[in-house]
Amino acid sequence: MRLGIDWGGTKIEIIALSQDGAEMFRQRVDTPRDDYVGCLQAVKFLVGAAETATGETGTLGLGIPGSLSPKSGLVKNANSTWMNGKPLDKDLESVLGRPVRIQNDANCLAVSEATDGAGAGAHVVHAIIIGTGSGSGIAIDAKAHLGANGIGGEWGAITVPWLKSDEFPGPDSWIGHKGVIDRWCSGTGFQLDYKEKTGNLLKGHEIMALKRSGDPVASEIYARYVSRLARSLAMSANLLDPDVFVLGGGMSNIDELYQDLPPAMAPYIFSDTFDTPIRRAVHGDSSGVRGAAWLWN
Template identity: 75%
Template structure:
């Protein structure tokens, strides 16, 4: 049995999978925010419940909104900031009494979809989360690509390429970098751009409903968003040339993107022919936690 845990800023979720990927158990609890020790205990409780429910002992994989630094062995770049600077893997291994495997949550999305999801059978998968934030992960032959310094797939920190004059320099992201992908290509950035154009505070699906009804402000916001995401993905295509892109997060439910992105990417692709599928994550919100379980593949 494989246990996967998705440790997010608002909830911690566990799933138990058998060898065929069949779900045996699932549970979630609220994340004890700003309480590192409390989070460790919440995880231990979830593992105990899962194993009591199934009558089995499992391997444990974690998806976290950051990564373990190979230089220090401590968590870095986590937007759940209370885990930064902590030896998370060692603390979890001590509390659970077994080895654990930890990857960035976007890498877990990539692993999940490459294993038995929308990109099953693809050699090189670039998975992109377009939700509250915007990050990406890479799976090669179903295994997460961590990189020499644990930052492979940190695509969101890069500015949107081929900026238009009216876009420069762009709003700052959480690190203070202007025009970054993780702001402009996120669902949060989509909503913020709509407000900056004079719109009210609406959720992404509400803006899309207005766009479909012919509202010009919503349409202009969507067109700008799709263009920026397409340019960012074209850069990834030129750099890595993956076999498949997979989109997850709330904005992945915007069906128009799957028709519009290939056309919008085309002018920026350095090839006379480019045809790579862009697919919605098959497992949706479950992809991260499933991918954490599949870290023990």
């Protein structure tokens, strides 16, 4: 049995998978925010609940909104800031009495979809989260590509490429740079762009409903979003040239993206052809926690 945990800012979720990937158990609890020890105990509780319910002991993989530094072994770049600077793997191994494998949550998405999802069988999968934030993960032969410095796939920290004159220098972000992908290609960025234009903060699906009804402002905001996401994907295509892009997060549920992105990317692709598929994550919101379990694949 494989256990996977998705440690998010609002909830911590566990899944138990059989050897063939069938779901055996799932449970979630609220994240004890700003309480590192409380989070460790929440993980311990969930592992115990899963193993009691299934009658089996499992390997444990963990997806977090950050990564472990290869140099220090401490968590870095986590937006759940109370885990930054902590030896999370060692602390969990002490609490649970077993080894754990930890990866960035976007890497877990990539592993999940490369194993038995939208990128199954592909050599290189670039998985993109376009939700509350925008990050990405890379899987090579269904294994997470962490990189020499633990920053493989950290495209959210990069400025949207080929900035247009009216975009420069771009809005500030929590990363400390302007106009970054995380700020402009996330669902949050989509909503804030609409708010800056109209003064109204709407949810993404509400903006899309207006766009589909022919609203010119919503249509303008959507077109701008597609352009920015397309340029960001084109940068990845030129550098990484993956076999498939997989989109996850709330914005990935917009059906129009899969038709509109390829032609918007084409002018920026350094090739005379481009037929890399862009697919929606098969496992949806479950992909991260499933990918954590598959870290022991």
